[in-house]
Amino acid sequence: MTLLSLHGIRKSFGAVDVLHGVDLSVAAGEVVGLVGDNGAGKSTLMKTITGIYRADTGSIEFDGKDILALDPGQRRRLGIEMIYQDLSLAKQQDVASNIFLGREPTKRLFGLFPGFVDKSEMDRQATRMIERLGAHLPSINRSVGSFSGGQQQTVAIARALTFNPKLVIMDEPTAALAVREVQSVLDLIRRLRSEGIAVILISHRLNDVLSVTDRIVVLRHGRADADLVTANTNMNEVVSRIVGGGDTAAAAAHEQRG
Amino acid sequence: MASEQPGFWARVQRASVERLHIRLESLVVLLALGTAMALLSPYCRSLSNFLNILLATSTIGVLAIAATFVIGSGGLDLSLGSVMGLAGVAGAFVAVNLGWPSVFAVIACILAGAIAGNINGQLVTRAFVPAFIVTLGMLGLARGLALVISQGRAIYGLPPEIVYIGQGRPFGIPMPVIIFVLTAIVAHAVLAYTRFGRHTLALGDSEGAARAAGIRVEHHRRIIYTLSGALAGLAGLLFTARVNAGDPTAGINYELTAITAAIIGGTNLFGGRASILGTMIGALIMGVLQNGLTLLAVQSYYQQMAIGAVLILAVFIDQYQIRKESRV
Numbered sequence: 001m002t003l004l005s006l007h008g009i010r011k012s013f014g015a016v017d018v019l020h021g022v023d024l025s026v027a028a029g030e031v032v033g034l035v036g037d038n039g040a041g042k043s044t045l046m047k048t049i050t051g052i053y054r055a056d057t058g059s060i061e062f063d064g065k066d067i068l069a070l071d072p073g074q075r076r077r078l079g080i081e082m083i084y085q086d087l088s089l090a091k092q093q094d095v096a097s098n099i100f101l102g103r104e105p106t107k108r109l110f111g112l113f114p115g116f117v118d119k120s121e122m123d124r125q126a127t128r129m130i131e132r133l134g135a136h137l138p139s140i141n142r143s144v145g146s147f148s149g150g151q152q153q154t155v156a157i158a159r160a161l162t163f164n165p166k167l168v169i170m171d172e173p174t175a176a177l178a179v180r181e182v183q184s185v186l187d188l189i190r191r192l193r194s195e196g197i198a199v200i201l202i203s204h205r206l207n208d209v210l211s212v213t214d215r216i217v218v219l220r221h222g223r224a225d226a227d228l229v230t231a232n233t234n235m236n237e238v239v240s241r242i243v244g245g246g247d248t249a250a251a252a253a254h255e256q257r258g
Numbered sequence: 259m260a261s262e263q264p265g266f267w268a269r270v271q272r273a274s275v276e277r278l279h280i281r282l283e284s285l286v287v288l289l290a291l292g293t294a295m296a297l298l299s300p301y302c303r304s305l306s307n308f309l310n311i312l313l314a315t316s317t318i319g320v321l322a323i324a325a326t327f328v329i330g331s332g333g334l335d336l337s338l339g340s341v342m343g344l345a346g347v348a349g350a351f352v353a354v355n356l357g358w359p360s361v362f363a364v365i366a367c368i369l370a371g372a373i374a375g376n377i378n379g380q381l382v383t384r385a386f387v388p389a390f391i392v393t394l395g396m397l398g399l400a401r402g403l404a405l406v407i408s409q410g411r412a413i414y415g416l417p418p419e420i421v422y423i424g425q426g427r428p429f430g431i432p433m434p435v436i437i438f439v440l441t442a443i444v445a446h447a448v449l450a451y452t453r454f455g456r457h458t459l460a461l462g463d464s465e466g467a468a469r470a471a472g473i474r475v476e477h478h479r480r481i482i483y484t485l486s487g488a489l490a491g492l493a494g495l496l497f498t499a500r501v502n503a504g505d506p507t508a509g510i511n512y513e514l515t516a517i518t519a520a521i522i523g524g525t526n527l528f529g530g531r532a533s534i535l536g537t538m539i540g541a542l543i544m545g546v547l548q549n550g551l552t553l554l555a556v557q558s559y560y561q562q563m564a565i566g567a568v569l570i571l572a573v574f575i576d577q578y579q580i581r582k583e584s585r586v
Contacts, residue, residue: 052469073472088470090463092530093456101460102471104453115452 009058033209036219079166091145096126281524295550315545316438321516324489330532332462337396339512345494350413350504360419367495375487379480413504424499446534462529
């Protein structure tokens with residue numbers, strides 16, 4: 001079943017055309033790797049899916065609905081989450097504030113005034129989510145900026161998973177992590193797939209992409225240049241499609257060594 | 259990151275910041291300052307002087323609440339004092355020159371402030387002019403407009419209902435103090451415990467994170483600047499009613515004191531951290547300082563210098579602590 005389908009997505013910033021008509025589809029519970037050289041348009045494409053950018057032309061359907069006109073908050077409510085490379089955390093706020101930012105549960109103060117944040121409920125759910133991820137944080141009431149990189153990423157992941165998403169987009173989730181943390185992120189991706197959650201993984205680490213995805217889409221010069229089934233491809237082919245042909249054996253061997 | 263076993267003082271500090279949203283240092287400074295003034299001048303110890311301090315703080319305090327919201331959201335409003343002056347003149351003009359009922363004068367004050375603030379917000383979010391420049395321009399615009407409306411002279415002869423707002427004393431407590439305290443309580447609840455308040459601080463913390471979380475960033479900023487203007491309008495009303503005149507020069511340099519109060523209270527100059535409770539302590543520090551210096555017969559020129567020095571000192575201490583925390 002197709003969960004997300006993009007058709008002919010174009011996006012330019014002033015005179016710079018970044019996307020020239022991208023087609024992409026993701027099925028429910030499918031893990032799709034999105035690879036391409038720097039400047040190929042990966043991040044721009046993802047931001048047109050989350051609604052941070054509005055595509056100039058083209059169509060975006062999610063779960064059978066046209067979502068082109070929706071803002072980021074509305075798309076999030078439909079079940080599209082993204083974990084940004086910079087994590088997009090509010091560093092001076094605590095764990096629960098970050099996880100629930102924009103979606104805080106509310107209660108009435110003295111049963112009268114609406115719009116008051118239910119902080120104890122937030123803390124309870126945040127603690128449960130962090131535990132479910134098997135992570136350990138020093139304190140849930142401390143500002144996120146005081147955490148290590150891996151701990152901050154845990155918060156970003158918890159935020160993406162708390163509201164039962166259907167699609168999680170991860171932008172370079174393993175780029176800044178230690179070896180053991182990389183494995184736990186890859187395990188998490190497999191777990192999401194087994195729960196029927198679709199994942200789009202953007203990564204420069206082709207080993208990670210080859211080991212965890214079902215399909216690999218290569219973005220080149222603002223187009224989806226290749227759509228490869230992971231089981232039927234190899235490092236050599238992926239590298240060759242990224243750089244656009246030529247003898248890539250040396251480059252592929254280098255990537256293989258990781 | 260701090261060591262795993264922080265000392266007692268560090269834990270108390272952290273708890274006060276996390277639970278009460280105030281910095282303990284500011285409370286210590288306030289108590290020390292109050293004690294010093296009380297020792298230096300016998301009159302300082304009287305209850306009536308305490309109410310005097312609160313009364314003098316009420317106008318600045320309302321402006322400081324506005325400054326807290328704006329700075330907490332990562333913005334800046336330098337036009338607070340001028341907008342306050344404009345609002346007071348607008349109210350007096352409606353009541354005296356137009357002769358309309360007092361309730362319209364009250365509305366005129368707050369509306370004039372809100373409109374000026376909304377223009378600030380529109381320019382910041384739609385024209386992409388930095389807040390520093392927009393509100394600096396508004397500082398000149400609003401002051402000039404106040405002088406144009408009043409033709410450069412204070413407007414006298416306000417109706418008794420308006421004067422009561424500034425000089426009435428139900429239960430012996432000055433009306434401006436009552437209005438100021440109520441405003442502060444509502445503002446504290448909004449900033450610390452509502453979605454609106456949390457989004458405000460998240461916005462000041464990381465605009466990207468707020469946008470990614472689906473918060474309508476520009477819309478939110480426009481509301482903040484409008485709110486800031488409306489609060490400056492309220493301050494203008496309190497001031498005009500207290501001095502019984504719509505004075506076009508009211509509030510000159512007040513933004514300096516208001517922003518200082520907010521920063522002393524623990525507001526991060528670059529946004530993301532702010533509390534009204536802290537700002538109230540900051541405003542009281544400024545009030546006690548001015549009151550004490552006045553009672554000690556220090557010339558007002560030196561008071562002006564003291565406020566400027568305190569602002570720089572407060573930001574220095576804040577930045578010093580941030581650097582210390584990130585280095586350990």
